[in-house]
Amino acid sequence: MTVISVRDLAIDFPIYQIGARSLKLRLVGSGSRGRIGSGSHRHLLVRALRDVSCEFHDGDRVGLVGSNGAGKSTLLAVLAGIYEPTRGEVLVKGKVSALLDISLGMDNDSNGYENIFVRGRLLGMSRAEIQSRLQDIVDFTELGDHLELPLRTYSAGMRLRLAFGISTCIEPDVLLIDEVIGAGDRRFAEKARARFTAMANKAKVLVVASHNSDILSALCNKALWLEGGQIRMSGSTEEVLKAYQAPSPAAAPAADPATATRPT
Amino acid sequence: MQTAHDLLHLTGTADRGWSRRSWRLAWADLREGVSGWEVWTMLGWNEIRRRYRRSALGPFWITLSMVTFIGFVSLLYARLLNASHPDYIPYVAASYLTWTMIAAFLNEGPLTFVGWTGYLQQMRFAKSTFVMAVVWRNLMMFLHHLPVVLVVLLWFGVYPTAWTLLLIPGMLALLALGAFLALILGMVGARFRDLASFTQSLVTMLFFFTPILYRREVLGEYSYLIDWNPFGYFLDAVRAPLMGQPPEALTWPVVIAVLLLLGTCAFAMFARYRPRITYWL
Numbered sequence: 001m002t003v004i005s006v007r008d009l010a011i012d013f014p015i016y017q018i019g020a021r022s023l024k025l026r027l028v029g030s031g032s033r034g035r036i037g038s039g040s041h042r043h044l045l046v047r048a049l050r051d052v053s054c055e056f057h058d059g060d061r062v063g064l065v066g067s068n069g070a071g072k073s074t075l076l077a078v079l080a081g082i083y084e085p086t087r088g089e090v091l092v093k094g095k096v097s098a099l100l101d102i103s104l105g106m107d108n109d110s111n112g113y114e115n116i117f118v119r120g121r122l123l124g125m126s127r128a129e130i131q132s133r134l135q136d137i138v139d140f141t142e143l144g145d146h147l148e149l150p151l152r153t154y155s156a157g158m159r160l161r162l163a164f165g166i167s168t169c170i171e172p173d174v175l176l177i178d179e180v181i182g183a184g185d186r187r188f189a190e191k192a193r194a195r196f197t198a199m200a201n202k203a204k205v206l207v208v209a210s211h212n213s214d215i216l217s218a219l220c221n222k223a224l225w226l227e228g229g230q231i232r233m234s235g236s237t238e239e240v241l242k243a244y245q246a247p248s249p250a251a252a253p254a255a256d257p258a259t260a261t262r263p264t
Numbered sequence: 265m266q267t268a269h270d271l272l273h274l275t276g277t278a279d280r281g282w283s284r285r286s287w288r289l290a291w292a293d294l295r296e297g298v299s300g301w302e303v304w305t306m307l308g309w310n311e312i313r314r315r316y317r318r319s320a321l322g323p324f325w326i327t328l329s330m331v332t333f334i335g336f337v338s339l340l341y342a343r344l345l346n347a348s349h350p351d352y353i354p355y356v357a358a359s360y361l362t363w364t365m366i367a368a369f370l371n372e373g374p375l376t377f378v379g380w381t382g383y384l385q386q387m388r389f390a391k392s393t394f395v396m397a398v399v400w401r402n403l404m405m406f407l408h409h410l411p412v413v414l415v416v417l418l419w420f421g422v423y424p425t426a427w428t429l430l431l432i433p434g435m436l437a438l439l440a441l442g443a444f445l446a447l448i449l450g451m452v453g454a455r456f457r458d459l460a461s462f463t464q465s466l467v468t469m470l471f472f473f474t475p476i477l478y479r480r481e482v483l484g485e486y487s488y489l490i491d492w493n494p495f496g497y498f499l500d501a502v503r504a505p506l507m508g509q510p511p512e513a514l515t516w517p518v519v520i521a522v523l524l525l526l527g528t529c530a531f532a533m534f535a536r537y538r539p540r541i542t543y544w545l
Contacts, residue, residue: 010276014543016455078274081388084539087276094270101386107310109317121306122387 001058002093003174003205004079009052009088011074011229015044048074049229052088056205056222063220063237064209065244070226072209076100076176079207094173094204097123103163112147112154112162119166133169140195141165142188157185164192168199175203180215213241272388277539282532290535297392304393307380308400326364327409334360334416341477350420351507357416358506359476361409362438362499367467368402369442374453374460376446381545391534391541398446399439417506424508431505437519438502444526451537454544474499480512494522 049071056062064072077083078090080098105122106115116137120130138147141161151159180196200206200219210216216223216237223240225233233240275285297304316322338353376394377384384394417423453459473489474496480487490496497518504511 016544077385081272081274082385083542084274085276089276090272090274092272096272096388098387101382104383104386107314109314118306118310121303122383126302 001204002055003058003060004054004056004093004207005089005091006052006054006079007089009049009075009078009090010047010086011049011071011078011083012086013046013048015046047229049078052226052229052231054224054231054234056207058204060205060222061200061220062205062207063216063223063240064207064226065211065213065216065223065240066226066232071229072226073100073178074229075226076178076207076209079174080176092174095124096174096176097170097172098176099167100176100178102167103159106151106159106163108152109150111150112141112143115151115162116147116166119163123167123170125170137165137169140168140191161188161192164195168192168195170199171202173204175200175206177206177208177210179210180208180212180219213245216241282536286535286538290531290538293390293534293538294392297390297396300390300393301396303389304396304400307393307397308404311397311401312404323405323408326405327412330360330364330409331412337477345478345482351422354417354420354422354507355479355503356477357413358503359499361406361413362502362506363471363474363476364409365402365406365438365442366495366498367471368405369398369445370449370463370467370470371460372398372402373445373449374463376450377454377541378450378457378460378545384542384545391538392447395443395446395450398450399442402442403439413506422507427510428505428508430511431502434501434505434511437523438498440523441498441526444523444530447530447534448526451533451541451544454541455537470495494518497522 052071052075064075066072074083076098077100078085079092080096080100081092082098103119105118107118110118113134116134117127117130120133121127125133141147141158143158143162146154146158147162151162154162197219206219208216208219220237223235223237223244224231225240225244233243277286312323316325319325321328334353334357338356341356342352372379376398377391380394380397383389384391449459449463470493473493475490476499480490480496483489497512497515500511500515501519504515
């Protein structure tokens with residue numbers, strides 16, 4: 001069953017800063033990476049994705065690879081429904097959960113329990129659902145009485161445990177992850193990995209962007225290589241990772257300069 | 265909310281404009297946003313809590329400043345306007361309470377979406393969620409200040425009458441005004457960041473052109489100086505029932521006309537620009 005279908009997707013980000021025009025002259029003039037074009041309304045456009053088409057089916061575990069700025073995070077954000085395509089079409093069936101920022105909504109002055117409820121609401125759970133999973137989360141984080149204290153007293157590792165514990169108790173059909181985060185010391189990292197894998201296995205489709213090829217090899221059966229906002233290669237994880245990691249003699253062929261159109 | 269939808273179907277927006285599809289999506293957004301009350305009540309509350317966190321008096325600071333304002337200004341202006349009427353202090357109290365809410369809508373409207381940039385960029389939300397959060401937060405603030413004003417009213421012998429029942433439609437009109445302003449100003453303010461500074465200066469100016477400290481009658485033949493100000497009518501729609509008095513004849517016709525106009529504009533703009541909001545942040 002097709003769960004995600006993307007056709008001819010293009011995403012343009014407008015830049016409205018004063019002075020963007022002079023920046024435009026320089027960037028377009030130098031033809032740098034060819035991904036910055038001018039809109040018809042005087043302002044600068046950054047083309048984050050173009051001509052992206054792909055289909056993911058039930059059981060696909062997709063790894064996104066590519067250098068910084070290749071469009072991995074943008075693609076995840078589009079699949080999450082955050083940005084509507086400038087052109088093209090995106091279809092995602094089922095409940096989508098995007099764990100792009102797992103500590104979104106957490107508040108320094110609230111205690112651990114309050115933060116569990118806030119995060120839970122944002123993840124789409126009702127109060128009753130959170131209540132029923134509370135014990136599981138509390139046990140996982142091993143934070144004990146610390147959960148009574150405001151978040152500001154937590155160490156970075158403890159925060160991560162809490163955020164991770166809450167964010168991994170959901171059961172979406174489509175799970176979108178930007179960089180898998182290890183949590184805490186070695187013993188805990190082991191436990192976190194098991195919990196993450198359990199959640200990922202329940203999802204029909206997993207899409208994960210990462211620079212860590214070990215994680216991708218372990219988690220994924222498919223991979224998508226993005227370069228300059230376009231799909232450079234797609235296929236099985238081994239194939240793509242092999243090509244991606246191969247020392248490239250001529251680097252990537254320079255993309256054609258994009259001519260962006262119609263911002264609003 | 266990211267898990268609220270079971271089918272996400274997004275198509276290119278570049279040339280969509282006011283197509284039938286964009287109207288339908290705007291309507292779906294409104295329905296999803298309004299029904300997701302668990303999220304907007306939480307966001308609205310957290311915003312209030314965040315503002316007053318670890319302050320001993322919390323939101324009472326605003327109530328306190330409101331009481332001080334009403335007290336001293338009534339003293340001064342009663343002399344200035346020669347308004348020795350026993351109704352003057354309750355009039356100012358009821359006016360100022362209502363005005364505080366209108367001013368908050370104008371001041372905070374441009375931040376409706378900008379203020380939640382981190383949320384909007386990390387998760388999918390119905391955009392109207394944040395409009396509801398603004399309205400909810402200000403309703404909570406209003407109810408927080410209300411008891412003080414009620415005490416002032418009762419103290420000066422202003423008791424509820426049958427007209428007080430009009431408080432319900434009056435409040436609903438004020439909340440609708442807030443929702444439309446939050447939507448319109450929120451979108452424009454996300455695209456053009458100067459708007460927040462503009463509305464702040466506008467509020468300062470409007471304060472004098474709204475009958476808050478004085479009654480419209482004081483102006484006599486010069487009342488046209490303030491009659492153009494639509495917020496004056498919304499003010500009267502809430503203040504008159506608070507005072508147990510009938511609203512002025514023009515109040516409800518103007519309120520309804522303004523709401524229809526603003527509502528239409530807000531929905532049309534939302535249909536057209538809703539997909540652009542996250543790009544503007």
